[in-house]
Amino acid sequence: MDRQSHNQDTRKRRTxxxxxxxxxxxxxxxxGIVVVLLVIIGILGYRxxxxxxxxxxxxxxxxxxxxxxxxxxxxxxxxxLQKKKASSKVARCSTxx
Numbered sequence: 841m842d843r844q845s846h847n848q849d850t851r852k853r854r855t856x857x858x859x860x861x862x863x864x865x866x867x868x869x870x871x872g873i874v875v876v877l878l879v880i881i882g883i884l885g886y887r888x889x890x891x892x893x894x895x896x897x898x899x900x901x902x903x904x905x906x907x908x909x910x911x912x913x914x915x916x917x918x919x920x921l922q923k924k925k926a927s928s929k930v931a932r933c934s935t936x937x
Contacts, residue, residue, distance in 0.1 A: 904924045908917055 904921070906917075906920050906924050908920070912920075
């Protein structure tokens, strides 16, 4: 009887260890995938922000003065910059010809 209980205990321990290994392996895979996704998202986010802050034409030496009112939205600022950029191109073309 004592030998039988010992064999059962050994089997239980063995199955527990096997289950523990499987669980550990699954957790490692999940953590690895999450880390890789975070790195990819970080790199893509960095590149997006870097490109958004870069000038449209880095070789251009033109300076455009724009007056931005208090409380202006980003949409209003963008529209004003577009308007100024378009008017400076027209002025430049008229002075060349």
